[in-house]
Amino acid sequence: MPLSTQSQSESDEYILVASLDNARNLSNILKAISFKDHAIFNATQNGLKVTVEDSKCLQANAFIQADIFQEFTIRQDVIGFQVNLTVLLDCLTIFGGSTVPGVSTALRMCYIGYGYPLTLFLEEAGVVTVCKINTQEPEEPLDFDFCSTNVTNKVILQSDSLKEAFSELDMTSEVLQLTMSPSHPYFRLSTFGNSGNAHYDYPKDSDMMELFQCTKTQKNRYKMSLLKPSTKALGLSCKVSVRTDSRGFLSLQYLVRNDDGQICFVEYYCCPDEEVDEE
Amino acid sequence: MKFRAKINDVGCLNHFTRVVNTITKLTKACVLRLTVNNVYFVLSGKVANGGVSMWCELLQVNFFDEYQLEGVSADSNEICLEVAPENLSRALKTAQNAKFVKIKLTKKHCPCLTLAAELPSLSSVSRVVTHDIPVDVIPRRLWHDFKEPSMPDFDVSIYLPPLKTMKSVVDRMKNLSNYLVVEANLSGEMNLKIETDLVSVTTHFKNLGNPPWADDASQGGGQSRPVEAMAHARVDIRKLQQFLNGQQVNPSKAMCNIVDQRIVHLILLQEDVSLQYFIPAVA
Numbered sequence: 001m002p003l004s005t006q007s008q009s010e011s012d013e014y015i016l017v018a019s020l021d022n023a024r025n026l027s028n029i030l031k032a033i034s035f036k037d038h039a040i041f042n043a044t045q046n047g048l049k050v051t052v053e054d055s056k057c058l059q060a061n062a063f064i065q066a067d068i069f070q071e072f073t074i075r076q077d078v079i080g081f082q083v084n085l086t087v088l089l090d091c092l093t094i095f096g097g098s099t100v101p102g103v104s105t106a107l108r109m110c111y112i113g114y115g116y117p118l119t120l121f122l123e124e125a126g127v128v129t130v131c132k133i134n135t136q137e138p139e140e141p142l143d144f145d146f147c148s149t150n151v152t153n154k155v156i157l158q159s160d161s162l163k164e165a166f167s168e169l170d171m172t173s174e175v176l177q178l179t180m181s182p183s184h185p186y187f188r189l190s191t192f193g194n195s196g197n198a199h200y201d202y203p204k205d206s207d208m209m210e211l212f213q214c215t216k217t218q219k220n221r222y223k224m225s226l227l228k229p230s231t232k233a234l235g236l237s238c239k240v241s242v243r244t245d246s247r248g249f250l251s252l253q254y255l256v257r258n259d260d261g262q263i264c265f266v267e268y269y270c271c272p273d274e275e276v277d278e279e
Numbered sequence: 280m281k282f283r284a285k286i287n288d289v290g291c292l293n294h295f296t297r298v299v300n301t302i303t304k305l306t307k308a309c310v311l312r313l314t315v316n317n318v319y320f321v322l323s324g325k326v327a328n329g330g331v332s333m334w335c336e337l338l339q340v341n342f343f344d345e346y347q348l349e350g351v352s353a354d355s356n357e358i359c360l361e362v363a364p365e366n367l368s369r370a371l372k373t374a375q376n377a378k379f380v381k382i383k384l385t386k387k388h389c390p391c392l393t394l395a396a397e398l399p400s401l402s403s404v405s406r407v408v409t410h411d412i413p414v415d416v417i418p419r420r421l422w423h424d425f426k427e428p429s430m431p432d433f434d435v436s437i438y439l440p441p442l443k444t445m446k447s448v449v450d451r452m453k454n455l456s457n458y459l460v461v462e463a464n465l466s467g468e469m470n471l472k473i474e475t476d477l478v479s480v481t482t483h484f485k486n487l488g489n490p491p492w493a494d495d496a497s498q499g500g501g502q503s504r505p506v507e508a509m510a511h512a513r514v515d516i517r518k519l520q521q522f523l524n525g526q527q528v529n530p531s532k533a534m535c536n537i538v539d540q541r542i543v544h545l546i547l548l549q550e551d552v553s554l555q556y557f558i559p560a561v562a
Binding site for chain 1: 440443444447448450451452454455476477478479480481482483484485486
């Protein structure tokens with residue numbers, strides 16, 4: 001098997017080697033941010049950060065810490081490259097991404113350096129697949145300058161409660177309005193669709209609400225089309241932290257537990273919808 | 280010309296339905312060839328269907344409890360009909376719980392295969408569902424197109440890996456590329472490869488084994504082929520995917536013969552059904 005018989009000299013060439021016993025631990029979390037083809041990879045000693053952006057208004061980051069991997073060797077301080085995420089996901093799930101217990105795809109991901117492809121060795125039941133995905137020049141990810149010191153309002157919810165709301169949201173509404181307030185209605189999701197307006201209210205002492213820290217009443221609108229991809233992350237997660245800063249920027253942080261019970265994070269940043277002067 | 284047949288056994292009916300469903304996934308139209316001993320579904324490699332051809336052979340006695348055939352003449356005692364397998368498959372779907380199914384060649388407004396299924400009924404009144412499936416009777420002078428294809432003079436013959444694994448690999452590769460290279464050698468190795476501007480992917484299967492006929496087949500002008508040497512063929516990935524998707528018969532043996540750069544010949548064998556599928560190589 002190429003996975004185990006990689007000669008030492010060949011391994012030495014790589015500036016990045018990351019192995020997983022279960023490729024789903026990577027593919028699942030990447031699915032949570034797969035709404036555009038281009039993904040920026042950024043590897044450091046701490047692990048892997050994968051960034052996907054849309055329209056300069058939305059950014060999603062998936063963090064896979066180094067200790068999630070069975071092996072994580074990096075020979076430079078920072079390694080950055082860009083690959084096509086759809087292609088990567090097809091490669092990672094080449095054996096079907098089986099959920100049957102006891103059957104998993106082992107992965108070894110290697111990168112020689114600038115100008116070289118990202119090489120994946122995948123093995124399941126004695127069958128080996130080698131993928132060479134061409135890499136591109138990494139773009140500089142947007143800096144949303146979302147600083148925890150500027151956070152105005154913050155709540156942490158059990159994902160299940162938000163999943164229900166998101167699955168019932170009126171998608172004919174162009175925007176989702178988020179109201180966070182220290183007084184009633186505390187935490188409200190509103191839509192303005194063809195068949196009328198709808199509000200979802202969460203009381204602050206609900207069982208689903210793990211943390212409620214709202215200092216000021218804020219009402220912000222976000223484009224539904226931008227928030228839609230985040231439901232993928234919501235579906236995988238067990239907890240979500242919703243934060244807004246003084247500018248009305250939204251940060252959604254999802255806590256995702258993988259097949260082995262380890263924890264990873266997915267984060268979405270979204271700009272508020274620009275306010276239009278009322279005539 | 281006369282044809283009537285009857286299936287009583289629910290097991291046989293299910294089995295026949297699965298075979299027809301498999302054919303349906305592979306082609307929109309094919310030729311149903313009926314002989315005294317066998318039922319065949321045949322697709323001959325025309326340019327219109329991308330050069331793919333198919334040969335599926337069923338032993339009549341294993342499926343039908345009654346089977347009467349009177350061919351076009353005594354010396355050519357067979358019937359060739361052009362049929363849309365989808366119609367047959369749809370008709371069989373309604374007959375799933377039938378007590379029996381009768382299939383008959385009839386002359387209505389046009390020639391038809393009439394499929395009558397007697398469904399279980401709680402009252403004494405029987406419930407019979409009848410489907411008339413239009414067919415074209417193929418004249419004798421065109422029959423030569425529908426003879427059993429000869430085994431190509433292959434370079435490599437190899438057993439296929441588990442079809443489920445192969446299917447998921449081919450499904451993913453289909454998302455990435457339109458063409459796929461199948462290559463195999465005589466030491467039980469087979470590779471599936473794609474290559475595009477974005478990515479190259481190769482899946483290596485090992486220890487598959489080569490069917491025994493490969494040993495005595497003297498290929499390449501008497502010279503035996505080096506066991507490691509790969510024969511390869513680049514094929515339209517959709518054709519291979521169709522074959523793997525349609526597969527409902529759970530074969531006891533699955534094999535692949537490759538004529539280097541010419542053809543991929545896939546064979547599925549079950550006790551009483553054999554399915555052969557030919558995919559031409561593209562440059």
